Amino acid sequence: MSISMPMRKLFSLALAGALAWWFFVRPRKAGRRSATIGYADGSSVTLEAGSPELDRLLQIAAEATTA
Amino acid sequence: MEPNEALAELLDLSSQIEDVAILGASGFVLAGSGTPERCEQLARIAAELVAAAGDVRPSGDVSRIEIDLGSSSVFVVSEGGRTAVATTVSEPTAGLVVYDLRTALRRLDEEPVRKPPRKRKKDRVDIDADA
Numbered sequence: 001m002s003i004s005m006p007m008r009k010l011f012s013l014a015l016a017g018a019l020a021w022w023f024f025v026r027p028r029k030a031g032r033r034s035a036t037i038g039y040a041d042g043s044s045v046t047l048e049a050g051s052p053e054l055d056r057l058l059q060i061a062a063e064a065t066t067a
Numbered sequence: 068m069e070p071n072e073a074l075a076e077l078l079d080l081s082s083q084i085e086d087v088a089i090l091g092a093s094g095f096v097l098a099g100s101g102t103p104e105r106c107e108q109l110a111r112i113a114a115e116l117v118a119a120a121g122d123v124r125p126s127g128d129v130s131r132i133e134i135d136l137g138s139s140s141v142f143v144v145s146e147g148g149r150t151a152v153a154t155t156v157s158e159p160t161a162g163l164v165v166y167d168l169r170t171a172l173r174r175l176d177e178e179p180v181r182k183p184p185r186k187r188k189k190d191r192v193d194i195d196a197d198a
Binding site: 032033035036037039040044047053057062063065 | 086108109112115116119120122123124127128129130131132133134135136137138139141152154161
């Protein structure tokens with residue numbers, strides 16, 4: 001069974017996209033660390049990389065995963 | 068509902084939660100998915116996280132903490148004086164995990180469903196005998 005030229009191009013393009021996502025987007029997403037604190041009044045605060053409060057929370061939370 | 072029942076229901080419901088402990092008002096473990104030592108560890112971590120989160124906004128009453136560690140996440144949810152602390156798989160659906168934990172805490176306040184008492188067979192026999 002032969003695959004037509006346009007189909008082959010489309011398949012190659014999809015494969016290239018998947019590989020690019022795997023190598024570039026996925027590691028960045030996996031390495032992202034953040035914390036969100038919600039309050040009883042409905043408000044919330046998201047701490048991003050670089051905030052000292054985030055480092056403290058990450059340090060405590062990391063203990064939970066080292067069972 | 069009993070804490071163990073709420074915990075079992077929660078674990079049935081959520082495939083994203085790996086470890087969970089349900090804590091009472093003063094932080095003691097009501098139920099947990101792991102060993103007693105693991106549950107105590109989660110209880111201590113929850114207390115430390117709530118204290119650290121309280122420092123971010125001292126005037127605020129912390130009801131939810133979500134921490135994305137990259138390879139996994141940690142959630143602490145408080146409701147009605149009780150707290151649930153859980154670790155999850157990588158990149159969980161945060162809103163769903165919080166909803167499931169909150170639902171489990173709310174279920175603790177529900178009265179257990181009791182069946183109406185059945186008439187004893189012996190009594191029926193006595194009634195028949197009188198007739």
